Ligand code: ADP
């Protein structure tokens with residue numbers, strides 16, 4: 001039996017499938033252009049590769065309320081052409097169980113089932129890339145709510161040297177995403193994050209912001225582990241600085257071994273690496289079988 005998944009991102013869409021033996025047998029990448037064009041290519045992939053369940057992990061905001069008329073839609077994205085796109089309907093005539101969740105909830109589920117969060121009931125997965133988002137798995141299920149968590153837009157404190165900076169989020173001047181995403185690093189320094197490794201100030205500031213987010217996540221959700229993925233986290237030093245500052249800002253308040261003595265095992269990189277998203281998407285379909 002094959003299980004399919006779609007990781008719907010703002011620049012590319014990954015389609016793939018696995019079976020009971022192998023999590024990911026095949027995956028293919030399709031550029032995200034206009035919805036009709038892109039989704040028809042995705043559909044063609046699953047007409048060729050017939051699967052028994054299909055999970056969709058999508059950028060958003062999306063409608064996750066199964067009783068809503070727009071369930072399965074991408075709602076209010078700034079991405080041109082994609083506002084109010086009915087994603088899930090395209091796949092209903094495949095007549096198989098479908099799953100639908102945010103891209104980060106999908107990746108979080110992937111890591112919980114098969115990666116760094118295995119065996120845990122409370123896990124946060126964050127991506128620090130073009131955008132910033134956190135998937136939240138609490139008490140053995142993915143967290144939804146009024147809509148879904150938008151943890152990337154938590155407000156944080158600007159560094160005193162960064163007060164004049166205005167980042168790319170059109171809604172907030174001091175949300176995490178606007179201060180710490182890949183594009184915000186590029187906007188601030190005029191070069192891409194991967195070309196700034198030698199500039200220590202970049203990573204001091206970046207970790208100042210990420211550590212605030214870590215403290216907020218720990219304070220609010222009490223996760224057993226935090227997994228940080230996305231392009232910007234490819235710089236190993238950033239992870240180390242973020243762990244160190246998280247401990248510093250918590251200031252001994254949470255007296256747990258995991259934080260006080262084992263923070264290297266508490267804030268970690270994804271074990272599924274760049275496949276967390278697609279493997280998680282596949283899992284989103286599987287859990288509805
Ligand atoms: P997306 O979020 O679009 O799915 P990524 O997670 O790769 O894609 O995030 C892209 C961002 O990550 C870009 O802003 C890019 O500059 C940054 N990035 C990519 N690779 C690296 C790297 N090796 N080190 C630091 N930053 C990186």
Ligand code: ZN
Pocket residue numbers: 152153169170171172175176177178
């Ligand atoms: Zn914002």
